[in-house]
Amino acid sequence: MSSKSSVQLENNIVVYNVLTDSKGRVPEGNIPLSDEVDAPTLLGAKYDATAEEATDKTMDSFTLPSAGKYFDENGVEQDL
Secondary structure: OOOEEEEEEEOOEEEEEEEEEOOOOOOOOOEEEOOOOOHHHHOOOEEOOOOOOOOOEOHHHEEOOOOOEEEOOOOOEEEO
16 A cells, blocks of 8 residues: 545634555544645645545645735735
8 A cells, every 4th residue: 555645624714734654554533645735735725615526635625825914714815
């Protein structure tokens, strides 16, 4: 089994990255990522569960905040 990266969400915002698990495990509740996704870039991104049907999510499932912004607990962009 190959290594696997995943992210943990809070209010559909990425709050934690599991960069790799060499046995391919994904912690319960985490979102598994496709091999093409650079997991550290997703910290603070907003997740859209309906963006794609694949189990291993790509960047299509995430929206990064604009420069100098962050997503609050309601998913609304705010100034840093």
